[in-house]
Amino acid sequence: MTDTPVSEMSFEAAMAELETVLGKLERGDVALDESITLYERGALLKARCEAKLKEAEEKVAAITLDADGNPAGLKHVEGL
Structure with a gap:
């Protein structure tokens, strides 16, 4: 996991980290507290x-x- 705020990440960086988080959670070799932290980061x-x-x-x-x-x-798209 990086210390970069999720709100500042590019799509590619967020996707790469999400894949890392999912891999750790799927292996199940992390403590419960870390699993919760990883899940929260993954949701973001x-x-x-x-x-x-x-x-x-x-x-x-x-x-x-x-x-x-x-x-x-x-075309003009509001907010872009």
Whole structure:
């Protein structure tokens, strides 16, 4: 686990750490207190990944195409 706040992590960093957390929890070789801490961190990491994916989907959806199928510009999406 890193000390980086989850809210500052990129999608890739959050996903990599989430995979590490899941691996530790699946092995079951950590103490109960550490398992709880890992579970809490994992829940935050999962939420961060979901938020970053939603943000990316909104950006992609905002791209408009012209009659030939070429990007014609971006629609304004509130908050982006």
